[in-house]
C-alpha cells in the first residue's frame with residue numbers, strides 16, 4: 001500500500017487516521033504542495049485533479065479521501081468504522097458529502113488566505129502565477145488567485161469562513177445528542193471532520209471553539225486516541241505548524257468572526 005500525501009493536508013490526515021485506526025502500514029510518498037509536486041505529469045496520471053491523497057493498493061489507483069476511506073473499510077472491515085444501522089450509515093455518508101462539498105473548499109480558501117499565503121508571496125511573481133495556472137479545477141484556481149492576492153480581505157474569505165462554521169454548527173448539534181458524529185461509535189465521519197478542527201488551531205482561529213462545547217469535548221477524546229498520535233502528531237512538521245500559526249496571529253485582528 002502506497003500513500004501519496006502531505007503531512008499538513010486535511011484530506012491526507014483523514015486517510016492517515018483511518019489507516020492508523022486499522023493498524024495498516026503504508027509506504028509514504030510526500031508531495032511538497034507549495035512547490036507544485038502535485039502538478040508533475042507522473043503524479044497527474046495517478047490523480048488528474050493534482051491533489052493529495054492518492055492511494056495505490058494492489059496496483060489499483062484510489063483517489064478522493066472519502067472514497068479512499070470507504071475503500072479501506074471494505075478491504076479491512078475490522079475494526080469497523082461504519083455504524084451498524086442503515087440510517088446511521090446514511091447519516092455518515094450525508095455528513096461526509098457535506099464536508100466534501102462545502103467544508104473542504106472553504107478550508108482551502110481559508111488556508112491559502114492565511115497560512116500558505118506568506119510563503120507563496122515570497123516566490124517570484126511569474127513562478128507564483130505559473131503555479132496557480134497549473135491547478136486543473138477552474139473554481140479552485142480562481143479562488144486561489146483571489147486569496148493569494150488579497151488574503152483575508154478577499155470577499156470569498158468571509159463567505160468561506162461562514163460556510164466553515166455552518167458545518168461546525170451542524171456537527172455541534174449532532175454531538176449534543178450523541179457521543180460520535182454518526183451514532184454511539186467512532187466512525188469514518190469522526191475522522192473525516194477531525195483535520196478541519198485541527199486546521200482552526202493551526203490558523204490561530206480556534207477561539208471559535210468556545211461556541212462549540214460538545215465539539216470541543218469530542219475533539220479532546222479524539223486527540224487522546226493512539227491513532228491521532230500516529231496519524232497526526234507524528235507527521236506534523238513543527239516549522240510548518242509554527243509558520244501557519246504565526247500567519248494566523250498576524251491577521252487575527254483583521255478577521256471578522258461570523259455571528
Ligand SMILES: N[C@@H](CCC(=O)N[C@@H](CS)C(=O)NCC(=O)O)C(=O)O
Nearest residue numbers: 009010011033051052053064065066
Ligand atoms: N476531494 C479531494 C480533495 C483533495 C484536496 O483538495 N487536497 C489538497 C490538500 S488537502 C491538495 O492536494 N491541494 C493542493 C492544491 O490544491 O494545489 C479529496 O478529498 O481527496
